[in-house]
Structures are given as structure tokens and as C-alpha cells.
Amino acid sequence: MKNKKKGHNIKDITRGDAVLIEVPVVVLLYSLFRKDMNQSSYLKAVARGLLGLPVGAVVHALGAIVLGAPVGTQYFLRTLNWSLLMSTFTFVPAASVYGSSWVDWHRIFAQTKPIGSIDYMICLPAHGAVIGGWFGAWPMPLDWERTWQEWPICVTYGAIIGYLVGMLASFCSAVFRVSSQHVKGD
């Protein structure tokens, strides 16, 4: 019973409500911390973030399909919603903050070498979301026949948990860095 209800809620999330709420929050928030503060305006950063949304969605959808996400018309909407959510977790913040700076993208996503607090705030949750999603796919083949085993519900679960853990970690690292800097300053 409990599971069913949960599954239902999650289905709602994947239906796109979450994306609708999440996107403005993420875009508006991260755009405040745009990297090239002097060159581009706040609005430009917001626009970059919104542009990053579909691009990231395409990348995530392709990745999911390579990994074995089901393909078909009945899955199209679900995959779309899921990939939009994933894009919100990963691409949108990065697009808002870094814009089209390939060097920064490369540093964050390929080399995983974050430098400042903002880098951590982007890098850790994004990796957390992807790794969480990867682990979230594992229960899918089991024959428990629960509603939440369907694509992409448990993957979304995993991604959200991973994202939250990443958030927490980046927050901790930020606090740690700030305190250590204080110590240095003293």
C-alpha cells in the first residue's frame, strides 16, 4: 500500500510537475552566481540556463537509451520528463553559471576538478544525480512487479537521492572550506 502510494507520487513527479517547479528555482538561483559576472547580465544567464535545459535533456535521453531505457511511443513522454529532470540537475546549473565556457565544462564534468564553492555546488550534485540514477536502474529487472519498478520511476528516485546527497556533500565542503579559510585568516 505504502509503496503504491509512493509510486504514484513519483509518477506525478516524473509527469513534469517537479521539472516545472525545479527549473525556475535552479535557473534563477544559479544565474545569480554566473561566472562571467562582468560580461553578461543576469537575464543572459537565465536564458543560457533555459537553453541548457533541452540540450542536457537530449544528452541524458541518449545516454539512457544506450544504457537500455525502453524505446517506444508509450515511453516517449516519460523519457522526456525524466531527461528534463536530469538536465535540471546537471546541465542547467552549469549552463547558467559557466555559459559556453568549454574549459569550465571540461574541468567540472570530465576531469572532476572543482575549485571554488560554486564549482562544488555544481559538480557534486550533478555527479550524485548521475551515479544515483545508475544505481536506481538496478532494481528494474527484478520480478517483484511493483509499480515503482517501471521506467523511469526508480531511476528518478536514485537520481533525486544522489542529487540530495551531492547537495549535502557540497554544502559540507563549502562550510568546511569557509571554516578552514577562517582558520587560515586568523
Added chain:
Amino acid sequence: MAVTEWWKNTSCGGRRSAFMVFFLVLLLHCIAILLFTSGFLLTRTELPHHSQCSDVSQSPCGLPDRSPQGDHDGVTCWTKPAVDRLVIIVLDALRFDFVAPSTFFEEKKPWMDKLQVLHKFASESESAARIFKAIADPPTTSLQRLKGLTTGGLPTFIDIGNSFGAPAIVEDNLIHQLVQNGKRVVMMGDDTWTQLFPHHFNKSYPYPSFNVKDLDTVDNGCISHLIPTLYDDDWDVLIAHFLGVDHAGHIFGVDSVQMIEKLQQYNEQLEKVVEVLQSQAGRGSLHENTLLLVMGDHGQTINGDHGGGSAEEVDTSIFAMSLRKPSITVPPEFDASSLHLQLDFAATVSALLGIPFPYGSIGRVNPMLYALVAGTWNLEDYDMSSSQSQLKLEEWMHNYAKVLCINSWQVKKYIDVYTASSVIGFSVDDLKHVADMYAQAVNWSDSLHDVASCKDEACRTSFDALKKQIDLYSNFLASVAELARTKFTEFNLRMMGIGFGILLISIFIHVLVIKRVDDITVFPSRETSSVSFGLIVSCTIVTARACSFLSNSYILEEGKMTNFLLASIGMLGLRHSIMTKKMIFEATAFVFLISILRFTIELGLSKPQEVLDFHSWMYVADLMPIVPLIILACLLYKSIACSSCNRLLKFVITGSIFSYILLALHWTLESNLSSMTPLIFDGIKGNFIPRAIYIMGIAQLLSLAVLQFFEEVEISKWGEMAVMKAVAILSVWSSTLMILSGKQGPWIALASVVGGWLISRLKGLEQDNKNATTGLLALYSSPVTQWSLLASCLFFCSGHWFDEFTIIPQAILLTIETYGFSHILPTLGLPILVAYKYSSNEAKQTRQSLIQLFQVYLIYGLIMAVTTTFTVLCVIIQKRHLMVWGLFAPKFVFDVVGLILTDALICVSSVFYFIQT
């Protein structure tokens, strides 16, 4: 430790030392697997005893009644015969939904309701015909099922003792009893019957069942003999075994035009059979008292596969029709008991024909089938009045109780003798429980005999008492069957434990040697990190894959699972290549290849659908496989054109190109285009070209072996030589493989070539990056893992599944076909991974790469061994699982054979590729 000591003293990478190590591993694996298998795949002991007519005097059931009419021959054996003649029509791989009306199922599928004639008679109220659902016991292969049907036992996964070589059944069985008791048996159709019963049939018309692509030979043979034989009076039991549905399923799947055509053909034939039987059913005619049984030996999945224990495979059907009208209807309590009709078949048919039950039968006389037929005694005073039918019912129950009494006595006797004569019998508790149940039933029957003479008011109680009696016997028989199901495959846990322990030790040795080699090759002076990101990822992936075998869900989805892991590692590789900004194209191509494989795996699970209507499309579809063939041939040509190596090797590769041409010619002739080709080619149609290709393959292999003896390789040229040798031996295998795996073959071969090339290229990425700082293990773990995952994916791409894998391969070709793309080619092709782009001519470098090759083979063997060990562990844990025979055992056998094959191939490769340094 001795191994490492010995290791220090030998030059590693040398031919002899490499061979010794691999041979040791092979030996260890063989011993472990032999021990484990002997504990796991135990079979029941086959008893040599045969039932005799006179045995029945020892039973507590009293002698059978004399025939009341007295006009029968008067001699009854165990039971009173209820039918004189029996027509058994076996339709191979008859799914339950072929027979049952479509209203029975949620959704009407195109293949349902095709056997209308059975529906017609089953629904007619005045005819004595019924459709039963019958559940077969896995393994659901024809041979095992026929054995189970005729012996009334439970053939185990491997019937050691008689399945190797001559499959003739030695155990007591229905056909033996028929012959023993003077019944004349006629057989037509599948020649498996004549293999099982070589000397039993009065007349037989066997047709070869080997060629799966042949839908009609067996069926047409059956049809041409069936109707004429029905008019003859020189037989008592007729067996006709049709194979078309099975073959149509194997080739085209259930949802195909061919399948529906076959079913319609059967419908026509069955209609004719019933017509003939009914026309001869009058009093004193040939078929006055004949029983017609139309039955499947097992079901099949939508793809036409069978062998396992899934519902689609075990659900089949029996249609029974008595040519006499039934006089009673059986009380509905007996309805539920029609489930294990296949196990009950031998006992029921024996009871109906009045012959002794086969000695090892543990089935019970099925009440429905028995009522349908045996309720037809004393037809003369047939009356509809209720008291009469009540009396009849009671008489029937009396008879049935008596039959069950004999049945229970026979089963009890078998259990007792089995326990006495077999090393691993039943446990004492279970035996006691069963014996108690039997004693209870017999005691009840004794008390029943006292009130046997039923007067008017006593009848009611007698009716209830009879019912209780029948229930008691039924319970006893059901519990024996249950006991036998769980116990006839008694595992020897000690043997299994020892085997598993040796397997673990072998893995330990494997790891030790790998570590050792790693230590040797790392120069102590430089700063080294023996652990790399790639190594961690590979370990994780291999462990994850191995652990996933502990659950049946993951085994069922193994194709997707493997692909998921391969895609994960591929994507990490892509990330890595983006990180280093090198070989991005190769990494992307690799990910793209994986996604193609992914869709192929999903499509591969469904058989090729009907060809499109457009003719032009048909030609294109027919000729499509030739495109990758041409590409492969070009690659081969390029490889011999631009190298300066041994002439013999070049000759062998040229032979492969010639094989490809033959293959293309073969497919063109087989296709719809053949009408356009000139008549000259008619002579080489059919089996000529495949045979030519096999012979050429063998000749090429032999010449490679000869080359091995006469050739002296300069150490400096080893790299180039190894690649050429690998290309040569792969090309030799590929032509045979492609003709075996059909038109998808070239595509898969192309995919494996592209995949192998990409992995070799991507290896360079890591090599350039860390050559100086990492050990061999860290360097090669990731590519080798990818290699083995890719191999496993290719297995699933070629449309394989464990279920269809038969335990004793009919021919060596089947083994090659099954393991070709997933074990033979990848193992033999591994040197390419090491020697690819090998340019240095220094002897020292050669030495280095020999060690590398040695290490690569070690890692590859380790991955296989770990995977298999987990499968073995899974079998240990799940040995009482519902699907153990349906899923885990085939998977176990597949993996174990794969492991031994890989080990053996690694040994061969160590001789073939390594040189003495």
C-alpha cells in the same frame, strides 16, 4: 606458494611456462566442475525390473474382476481393459492455447482457435471428448518428454547412463509393456521414437527429425500413412508423431503464417482421422472401442523455444475422445486433478488398456481421462434415470478405487525397491510419512470391503466411503509424486562443496599469478601505482555482473544486464577520452556500437518476422547480409596485402575470402532471386556449399597447425606475426560460424570486428597516458573487461537463449554455433588487443608484449572463472528453487562448458601464439 616459487625460476611469457600455467588452471577447473557436477546433476537410478502380469497377486487389492460379459478373452491382467485400440497423435510443441478455445484467454491471438475440430467434439454434449490441460515436467525437450511419458517417471536433466550414444530406453516403459502383453504397436513420424524403442514396433515409418528447417517431411510422411493405417486391423496401438509445429516455431516463431498454416493442416488431418474412426465405430467394427488421444509433448514460447520450465513451455494439452458414448459424468471434485497428466499418462494408458503399469511409474490413473473412457462399460443398459446414473457412478467409483488401489500398490512397491537398491534413496522421514498414508488408505479399503455388499440405505454411506477411499489413494499418490519431484534429484552437498572449494582455490591461484606477473613487469625504480581508476571500475563491473547471477530475474535479463554494464564502461571510456581530448571519435563509435547491440539484443529475442510484401524489398532483405560479407572480405584482403609475412598464412586467409564468396553465392541461391540465376548453379544448391565450407575450414585449421610445427618466428617480428595469425585463425572460424548462424552472422561478425578494433584502439588511450606509471594489470583490466562483456553481448545478439541450449549437443556444429561468437572468436582474438599497432622491432619489446599477452589471457580467464564461480554459487543457493531445472541448471551448464572451452582455447592459444624466448 610452490607455484610462485616455480614461477620465479621460469621465464614468463615463454611458450612452455605459459602453457603450463594455463593447463594447470584448466585442470583445476575440470576437476572442480566434475566434482560439483557429480553432486549437482545427479540422476535417479534406473531400476532394471519390469512389471509382470502375475505381480498383481501380491497386491492387497484382490484379483481383478472377471469380465462380466465373458465375451472378451476373459483374461485380465492388472486392470480390466476399457479400450481395445488406441490412437495416439503427438503434435510436437503443442501449446495449450493452440488447443484451448480462445475464450479461455484474455486476448485472442492469431494462432488460437485453429484446431476447430477439437473444439467441436469437446463441446458436443453427446460425444465423449474432452480437452485437458497437461503440465509437462521440465526439461521440456522431446526426448526427455517422450521418456517421461512412456516410463511414467521424471527424467532428470541429464540421464547419465543411456543418453550418451544410444538413447534407447532400458527402463520399464509403456511400449515395452504393450509389446510384452501382445499388443501390436505401429509408429509413424519423428524418428526419435525408433531411437528410443528400436525393437518394439510392429511397423514403423520413421522420418528424420534432425533438419529443423524442414517443416513438412515428417508431417507428410505421417499423413500419407495415417489414414490408410486406420483402416487396417493389424495393430492395437498407433502412434503418429507430427513435428511441423515444433519446427515452424523454431524457425519462424509462433506468430507466423507458417505456424498458422501448419495448424490448419493439422485441423484438416484430425478431421479426417475422426471421420474415419467414426465411420468405423459401429458395433463389431474396427473402431468400436477405440480411444483417440491428441496430445503435445511440451509447449513452446512465442519464439518457438523450449527446454526450460516456464509456463509457456510446460503447458500443453491432451485431447481425448472415446468412440463410445460416456454413461456417467464424474463428480466435479475430480476436476482439479487433471494437472500433471503427463506424469500420469503411462499409468492411465496402462490402466485403460489393461496392461501392467511400467515398473518405475509414479503417476496415478487420472480420474478425468479414466472416467471419460472407462465409464463406457455396459453400454446396453444405458438409462438416464437418476437412480440408475447414481448406481453407475458408484460402480464407476468402485472400479476406479480398485484401479487406484493397484496403482498405489505399484508405486509403493517401486518406492520401496528404489530405496533398497539405490545409494541415495528417500529420506527416512519422508518414507515413513508416505508409508503411513499408504497404510491408512489400505486399512480404509479393508474396512470398506466389509460393507461392500451395498443394500439400499447403506448405499449412501458406501458412496461417501468410496469417495474417502479414492481421496486417500489420491493423496498418497500425490504426495509420492511430490516427494519424487523434490527428491529424485538429491544433491550431494559434500561433492558440491568440494568442487566449489577447488574452484575458489583456482581463482586464488589465478589472482596470485596475475599479481606475480604484475610485480615482475613493474620496474621497481620508477614510481608506480598498481591501482588505477580503470582497474577499480573493471573490478566493480565484473563483481556486479557476477553477483547479478544470484537472482533469477537478472539471469533472465542477462542480455540487457550485460549491455547495461558494457554501456556504463563505454561511457566512462568516452568521458576519459574527452578528459584527455584524444580518440573521442573511437569512444563515441564504441558507445554507438553498444547502442546498436542493445537494439539487436531486443530484436534478437523475436524471430525474423514475415518478409515485407514488396518484392523489391524482399530482394534487398535477402541480399543485405552480403554487404557485411564484402566488407569483411575487403578487410581480410587489406590485411594480407599490406603485410609481409608467411606465405602459408596468406594462403589460409585467401581461403577464407574464397569461403566468403561461396557463402554469398549460397545465400543468393537460397533467396528468392534463385529463379533468376542461371541453371548451372542448380547442381550446387542445398548442402553442397555448407559442406564445402566446413571442409575448407578444417583444412585451413590443419594447415595452421602444420605451420606451427615448421615455422620459426624471429623474436623481433613476433607482433606482426601474432596479429596475422590471429586474423588467420579468426577468419577460418568466421566462415563456418557465419554459415551456422544464418544471415545475421555477417552482421555480428562485423560488429565483433569493429568492437574489437575499437577496444584495441581505446586501449592505446590509456597506454599513452600511463604507460610509465602503471602496472600491466591496471592497464589491461579495463580493455579485457570490455572485451569479455562485448563477447557476452554478442552471444545474446545472435538470438541465443539458455533455454534452447540442449545439454548433449546433437552435433559438434551446434556447440560451435552456440559458443562461436561469445567464446571461440574472442578468446582466439585476444592477441590483437596486445599486438595491435605493434611497430617496435626490438627483441626486448617483444618479450615485454609476450608478458602482456600472458597477463591478458590470465585476466580474461579470471573474469570467466569469477563469473562461472558465481553461477555455481547461485546454483548452490538456489538448488531448491522452482526454476532450478528450468533456468539455473541450463545457465550452469552453459557457463561451465563455456569456462572449460575458454580454458582449453587459452591453452591452445598459448601454444599457438607464444614463442620460446
